[in-house]
Structure formats: C-alpha cells, structure tokens
Amino acid sequence: MANTDLMEKIISLCKRRGFVFPGSEIYGGLANSWDYAPLGHLLKQNIKKAWWKFFVQERGDMVPMDTAIIMNPKVWEASGHLQNFSDQLVECKKCHQRFREDLLEEKKCPECDGGLTEPKSFNLMFKTFLGTTDDNSTTAYLRPETAGGMFVNFKNVLNVTRRRLPFGIAQIGKCFRNEITPGNFIFRTREFEIGEFEYFINPKDWEQVFEMWLGEIKRWWKDIMQINMENLVWHEIPDGERAHYSKRTVDIEYKYPFGVKELHGIAYRTDFDMKRHQEVSGQDLTYVDPETGEKYLPHVVEPTFGIDRMLLVSLLEAYNEEDVPAGKEGETEIRVVMKFPKNLAPIQVAVLPLSKKEELSKVAKPLADELRKNFSVEYDETQSIGKRYRRQDEIGTPYCVTVDFDSLEDKKVTVRDRDTMKQERIAIDDLNDYLKNKFSV
Ligand code: GAP
Secondary structure, three states, rough: OOHHHHHHHHHHHHHHHHHHEEEEHHHHOOOOEEEEEEHHHHHHHHHHHHHHHHHOOOOEEEEEEEOOOOOOOHHHHHHHHHOOOEEEEEEEEEOEEEEEHOOOOOOOOOOOOOEEEEEEEOOEEEEEEOOOOOOHHEEEEEEEOOOHHOOOOOOHHHHHOOOOOEEEEEEEEEEEOOOOOOOOOOOOOEEEEEEEEEEOHHHHHHHHHHHHHHHHHHHHHHHHHHOOOHHEEEEEEEOOOOOOOOOOEEEEEEEOOEEEEEEEEEEOOOOOOHHHHHHHHHHOOOOOOOOOOEEOOOEEEEEEEEEEHHHHHHHHEEEEEEEEEOOOOOEEEEEEOOOOOOOOOOEEEEEEOOOHHHHHHHHHHHHHHHHOOOEEEEEEEOOOOOHHHHHHHHHOEEEEEEEEOOOOOOOOEEEEEOOOOOOOEEEEHHHHHHHHHHHOO
C-alpha cells in the first residue's frame, strides 16, 4: 500500500466509523481542527489511562497535578516562551502567504512562485485577554505546554507531600500553539494534548536518570502500545542543535506515511527552569536534602508525549488489510481490521444477537448490560452477522459475542476473536470471567 494511501484510508475510516470528525463541519469546517468522535474519544481515554497507569500510578516516585491553562504571564516570561517561542517566517511578495523558512525547499513561493521576504520571527503563543477590555494590560496566554504549571508548584508539592528527590510531577492537559503550518491530520494542530512530567533530581544523577527514563519509554512503546519498534527512530540531538539549556535531548521519531517526524521527546533541562522561575518570581526554590544537608536547585529530566500523536500512531499501527475467504467457495475478500492492543480498543466486547427476534434479544440485552459493568460494550442487532463482524473488525473490537437460537437451549454463546477469527462456545455463566482473563494480559 502506498504511504499516502494509508493516511487517506485512516482519515476516511476515522470519519466513517466515528473516531475523528473534521471540526465545525456543518459550518464548512475550520482548517486543521478535529473533533474526537465517540470511538476516538474512547481510544484517547484508554491511551491516557494506560499512560497514567504506566508512568504515574504504578510508580512510587510520581505525583499528579492538573494545573491552569491560563497562568500569570510572568511564567512565560521566565520560561523564555514570550521572547523565544517563535518560528522564522517568510512572506511571499506576490500573494502575501507566509511560510516557515525551515520547511521550504526553494527560495520561491510554493503557491505562486513569487519572491520571498527576509525571514521574521512569529511568536506561537496564543494570546487572550482577561476580563472585559482587550488592551495590553489584560493580555494573557493559553499555555503552549503543561510544564510551567508543574515548575511553579514545585515548592507547594514538596511541602504537602514531603517528598525527597528524586520525584516527578505529572499531568495531562490541553495546550495551544499558533502553528504556522498545521497539517497531516491530527499530527500538528493548534490545540492538542500533552502528557508530560518533570522529574526533579540531584544534578549528579542526571545521566543515570536519563537512561532509566529512556528504558521506560522503550517499555511503554513495546509492551503497552505494542507497536512495531522498527517504526521508531531514536534521534539523539547533537551538540549545537539542542535548546541552549539542554545537555541531552532525544527525539523519539516515528516513520509516518508522510515522513520520519517527531512523535515525542525526552530532555535533560538542567536547572534552567527552576533558576529562571526563582529569578523572575523572587522566591527561593532551592531544595535541602534532609539527610546530607546539601542545598541546591533541582535539575529536571522531562519526558514529554503528544497524546494526539500517540493516537495517530496507534491508528497507523493497528490498520491491517487481510485477504479472507468470501461467501462463495474459492473467493476471497479484503477485511480491514484495526488490531489495537486489547486494552486500548475503544469497544472491548460486541454483543450480537443472530437476529432481531425477541426471544434472542431477551437473552442478549441483559447479557450486554451485565458485561457493561466490566467492559466497554456495544450492542448491535442490525444487518447480517457477517456485516456486523466486519464493522467490529474495522473499529477494532477484540471480541464479538453472538447469541443464537442454540443459546436458548444450551445457555452458551459464540465468542469470536478479532485477530484469529476463531470462534469458541462459552457458557453464559462463565463469560464474564472468560473475558476478564482475556483482557488481563
Ligand atoms: N515541555 C516540552 C514540550 O512541550 P515539545 O516538543 O514542544 O516539548 C511536546 O512538545 C510534544 O507535544 C511533542 O513531542 C509532540 O508530541 C506534541 N506536539 C507539539 N506540538 C504539537 C502540535 N502542534 N500538534 C500536536 N502535537 C504537538
């Protein structure tokens, strides 16, 4: 399959089956804005839950937060975002469109071949105004990353949790950047979600902590997201190309159909942020080691993950087309199947009575209600069973449970496995435990 085809297929499947809709569609849309539809919302929730469990809940050294999107503008002065968070833009002298200089292949306008101006800086911060007047005295910004909220709360967290270093503060939340060149579906948008954590350390430990997190990140992609690790590129950012404050940065890149590009990253940010917040706020942010009495500004290792990019990768990795036997002897057809890791699948179990007849729904509906207590369940009694299986394959449902006329006699149902398409007869009384077992690995 050509790579561009794959993106088109994913975007079309997302619309058709309800993963992602174009934003504000009934008004003609809004370029590069997307809405997570019912299944996309569930998938995103599952990715966030899995991320949280893996990087926060299962560890003893992380504490959660949920900080404000609009913060005191001094935060962004301290972090350098107001001065430096910008792209270099050139403008076409003929059609006046603007482009990111670093993404242009030639010194001519890609739209109309016109000549280009010298590059100018364009700040990516989203401005807004507090209160009722829109003058500069009320200017505020939507956060471009969640990190700021965690840095400024370091001392508060330390006081209430009585933690010792090393420990991390983690959060997931929406961020906003006035991107010049959004695009590639949900890859680059102006509104997106980040999951990230600031891991506060003694500077002497940074190399070992960095390696530890690299190892955990690998485990996340291999064991939890279950992606083909050959599709990842571990890009060690060389000296001279890193942010001035970073001593080591690794961009984790992915081989997207539109090229090898960033998926997420990890950076050793030294004590840059804590130093700047200490300077600008005038507050003492130093840490005193209770055992050794050593006093220092904490240094930070920061792993950061774009939630929407993780979701895009999970869609790309899950997409499969398989030749399967068709209805007629010797003929085959293509089945599209989204092979999400079972625990990430938006719908875990589909309950499908063989027909709409009341005697079957009388059994199937209460069964679905019972399963809903433990699983995300869809009940579907329309169309032929073959078509319903195909639909569940396309949305990645790991198990379909079919209630047929034999079920009325033997109190058993047929469970079909999404990946193998094998079917098993299971007693209704055992079904809950059978499925729980399947999802526990
Ligand atoms: N605190 C560090 C930080 O914000 P970043 O590389 O600028 O680092 C973190 O952003 C992650 O957020 C990226 O690795 C990417 O996954 C995601 N991301 C950044 N800009 C994005 C955008 N415009 N649309 C979607 N995701 C984006």
